[in-house]
Amino acid sequence: MNAQDHNRRIARWLLIPSVVALFIWMAVPLGMTIYYSFQDYNLLMPGFRQFAGFGNYQYFFSDPSFIAGLTNTLVLVGSVLLITIVLGTLIAVVIDQPFYGRNIARVLIIAPFFIMPTVNALIWKNLIFHPVNGLSAFISNLIGTTPIDWFSQYPMLAIIIIVSWQWMPFAILILMTALQSMDQDQVEAARLEGAGPVDIFRHIAIPHLQRPLIIVIMIETIFLLTIFAEIYITTGGGPGTQTTNLAYLIFQQALLQFDVGMASAGGIVAVILANIVAIFLIRVVGKTLAEH
Amino acid sequence: MIKYNPTLIGVAICTLASSAFAQQTTLTIGTVNNGDMVRMEALASAYEDANLNIQLDFVVLEENVLRQRLTTDIAAGSGQFDIMTIGSYEAPIWGGNGWLVEMGNLPASYDVDDLFPSIREALSHEGTLYALPFYGESSMTYYRTDLFDQAGLTMPEQPTWHQVRDFAEALHDPGNNQYGICLRGLAGWGQNMAIISTIVNAHGGQWFDMDWEPQLTSQPWRDAIEFYVDLVRSYGPPGASSNGFNENLALFNSGNCAMWVDATVAGAFVTDTSESRVHDRVSFAAAPSQVTEKGSGWLWAWSLAIPSSSNNAEEAKKFIAWATSKEYSDLVAQEHGIAAIPPGTRISTYENAEYLAAAPFAEMTLKQMEKADPSDSTLDPSPYTGVQFVAIPRFQAFATVVGQQLSGALAGSTTVDQALNNSQQLVRREMVRGGYID
């Protein structure tokens, strides 16, 4: 037995605790959820429980909010990703240059990421977006327009703004630190050859940022798929179903209606969708990594 | 290998603890963060001082979070709470499920017959009382006397919804941040559906006919919803579809609403000098009627109940009896002034001349409380009890989605017709699923 094999065996043992823990974490609830998804089981009606076949799935798919939930989920994830990546990259590049009070300014920029999503939503809903007493109403009055009623006129946009405000600092933080490690000699050399800031950005910064960008996209996607608190506090999924995403739809089944069977069916559907997204992401990520 | 039995260790620790503290009992109380409840939390130290073996542990949560938290706990029988704050919707259903401890054998000094009969009935299932009311409410019309005087208008004691609309039209002045009427628009069975159900009742409508067939596309519903959407869109504040009780209270207190139809409990808030800018310019009228007065004002009671899974039912009952007693009211009066005592539960409160003098809203509250009758709240007979809700477990489910549909109609993302047709389908779907109809 050579040393390499020996190490490999040790490595396998190192992996096992995490795999087992995650497997239990996933398998036990998942198994229970699958089981419940075939039961007609409502917590509010004790003693009434029977095998339901695919009834719960049928109900879930035929829920008029299902399609809305699916599209809203994708719109929310896509828009927030786009905003945080584009603006995040620009801001990261801008604040990478030297200026007075850089450290303090950076600290201020990162701060929103540390704020609880519930607090974040409460601040925006009450202090800023409130159509009568909020700051946005004040600004509208100041410039002489009618105040925008964010949560009924542009509910999805409002939520996208709130969520982006929270996640953009994360993108900035990761990208900013990545930029710091950029090869300054290379930048200097390019500059001497007459490259402008835009060229440097396109040909040196962007390729350098590829890997951190993947980290940002991956982690944000994971969290954005299950965004819940911001919707719960601001719009409650409405008006109508305009801001109901899948997580919120399942919440309605599980905790407003206590329909364990249907909520479980919804949970299983969400898991399947999540895996589709994950496979898709890994494809993209894997490809980019291979090119690297 | 020694296997540790967690129960044994638990027992051992408990034994140690109890020998140290001579039978100290901790009561965990799940409660909502409303002003009256928070006040109770502060005053409860008086109870602890009088009962040294009792320690009270309050879990204060926002209404929606609390409801979801308590329901999970009681349905799973996990026994995290000894006392739960619940409403008149939950009490009869949970009591009927056998989840709550009966509220019998109350001491004579408690004077259970002093509680409003309508409230007592609302908290009972098949004649057994399952919760004791902490404060009760109906709904009524709040209006600004200064604006009415200015415009030369007079609010009748019992207005109709159409009169209210005419007043709203006359007083609507959005350029000056003054809106004709504020009404709940936020989706939720306890939010917009509460006011909407009473408007529907007033228009002669009902949720179900005697065969449990949903009635949401009937003429009274159409009339009521078209009226409501038109009223709030034309003369309401911006953002009405995300306004619930709190948001409207804030608007009214900052002087933005000429009228507001909502819970009677707000009487104490709109007349509070430290909270309200309009405290000296408010008056009160009955909740508007239309074709009928039946069911035009709702009935709700925040109440305290004991889950069957509690291990300290006796001690819990003693505390609840104290917290909903006359003695407690006296304590509040002494500490915070008589106008602050929990309203809407006891007849004797409204026979107290001192209270009536200090609380200008008391008289109208009493009238509305006496008028509301959960067992007879619709023009045509209906198979359910409840004024602004239907006391069946499925109600939460379908009223939530109907609430969403109607807030969508209010925001203008769907038409009233569409919203009602969708709602009818959704309710029907739930009722079929519940086995009420085929």
Add this chain to the structure above:
Amino acid sequence: MKLHSQKVAKELTATVLCWAIALLIFFPIFWMVLTSLKTEIQAISMPPQLFFKPTLENYIGIFERSNYTRFAWNSVVIALGSSIIGLLLAVPAAYAMAFYPSKRTKGTLLWMLSTKMMPPVGVLIPIYLLFRDTGLLDSRLGLIIIFALMNLPIMIWMIYTYFREIPTEILEAGRMDGVDTRQEIMTIILPISMGGIASSFLLAVILSWNEAFWSLNLTASKAAPLTAFIASYSNPEGLFWARLSAASTLAVAPIVIFGWLSMKQLVRGLTFGAVK
């Protein structure tokens, strides 16, 4: 000389621009803190008041009513405890996958990350029943376990990414010298990737601190963290903006300060591709 003044001018422009961005992004937080120092009537007044006589009455009221230190201590214990456990599990796993990849490594990573994409509300009832039967309801241990597992996939993945940046030559040189696996991790890998590991840890702490679904649904009083504290101040009857702002400020202050203090460390350590 001209070159110098040009440079100063450029730096001034950059300063104005960057500070504008920073203040804009930070503004909601500033506004929250400002509102927490107003009375309720001032908080909703239009036009908004920028200059007023600050009051601490909201904070005093909160400390009188709620046991803030208990909530905060629970948050600290749960966030640190879960992140430490997560780290202990994640580092070995990431090591194995980064340095001894097999055909299944990519699939395993994908699967780990996908466990994160399921909405927690879908499995709440099963977990709740499980916790009830094991006595973990309303215990800090229960939340520590949940959060550690919740953040584990992200920690593994991030640390894996940092490990992959370490050139294999360094490791091979070490192995030539006869270091065993433990020494290799402790003396070669950890020092190089300290910044990356610290940033994963920080991220886990922040995520645990801010998690509001499990922490609300699985606790009652003993183990309730700051998210439950916030839930007792949102949407009461009556005016509440000022007091809510004060409660929010108290709930986020510890983590914001912690984040700011560790940021300098982080920026230095989080250097993708620094080890070439």
